[in-house]
Amino acid sequence: MRGVLRGGRLSRLVPSRPVPPEPAAPGEVLAEAEDLRVRLAGRLILDGVGVHVRAGEVLALVGPNGAGKSTLLGALSADLTPAEGTVRIHGRPTTAWSAPELALRRSVLPQSASLSFPFPVEDVVRMGRAPWAGTEREDEDDAVVAEAMARTEVTAFAGRPFSALSGGERARVALARVLAQQAPLVLLDEPTAALDLRHQELVLRLCRERAAAGDAVVVVLHDLGLAAAYAHRVAVLRGGRVAADGPPSEVFSDALLSEVYDQPVEVLAHPRTGEVLVTPRRVP
Structure with missing residues (x-):
């Protein structure tokens, strides 16, 4: 808080604006979890999970239903409080950041996007600029919003009510909002x-x-092919623990994925590019 001294006392308090983070160095850890345990409704969902997220990489969280992927993302975003362990964002425990400070450091895309009022698409995307209100970068709002909508291919329905969109269209608008926020840590469920x-x-x-x-960027994915093609690193979750963590070419194997998913899986090299392909093993 800032104030003005008059007659020897503070006469007016004005909330101070949070300071945006400095640009991260390549490979700098922007988020990490150590020995994380999370309980929901009395059930242990994450059990001793450790993971780190570095600037300049896409980390995919993969695993079967109920493995703890979304819970881990919620903990990394500071939306869930762990029972044990520590989550740090930009080197500090999440509890050490205020909500406005966190909003400048991480943006979050939940699994589903819903709004109670029929806001136009452009207004929904513009909500991502709220953390920058009152800063020098507020003047960039119009350009940033326009670019985010163009990149996600939602400009054509900028004036339509968000509630009138299809599920896929809503998902892209929600992503545009996240991009407009311009936080250096991006968490997508x-x-x-x-x-x-x-798309x-x-x-x-x-x-x-x-x-x-x-x-x-941390992204929860069910499609192992997309994870193999686009992630620099994957963390495979099983039963609330990390079963493997590393580049897809090193982590994805027939044996590991077949065991984790309880389904025979084949990991192949693409005949033209050599990239990793993942497919269920089907009986003719």
């Missing part, structure tokens, strides 16, 4: 779930572009 093939590829390309620009 199943951003491709409601999307067609074209699944678009979203993952945007993730790679944000990482190339220096951001750290």
Whole structure:
């Protein structure tokens, strides 16, 4: 808080604006969890999880339903409080940041996006600029919002009510809001779930572009093929623990994925590019 001294006492208090973070160095850890345990409704969801997220990389969280992927993302975003362990964002425990400070450091895309009022699409995207209100970068709002809508291909329905959109269209608008926020740590929970093939590829390309620009991106994915194609690193979760963590080419194997998913899986090299392909092993 800031105030004005008059007659020897503080006469007026004005909330101070949070200071935006400095640009991260390549490879700098922007988020990390240590020995994380999270309980929901009395059930242990995460049990001793450790993971780190570095600037310049896309980290994909993969694993079967109930493995703890979304819970880990919620803990990394400071939306869930762990029972034990520590979560740090930009080197400080999440509890040491105020809500406005966190909003300048991490942006979050939840699994589903819903609004109670029929806001136009452009207004929804503009909500991502709220952390920058009152700063020198407030003047960039119009340009940033326009670019975010263009990158996610939602400009054509900028004036339509958000409530009138399809599920896939809402997902892209919600992603545009996250991009407009311009936080260096981007946390996305199943951003491709409601999307067609074209827009699944678009979203993952945007993730790679944000990482190339220096951001750290964490994305929860069910599609192992997308994870193999776009993630620099994958963390495979099983039963609330990390079963493996590393580049897809090193982590994805027939044996590991077949065991984790309780489903026979084949990991192949693409015949033209040599990239990792993951497919269920089906009996003719």
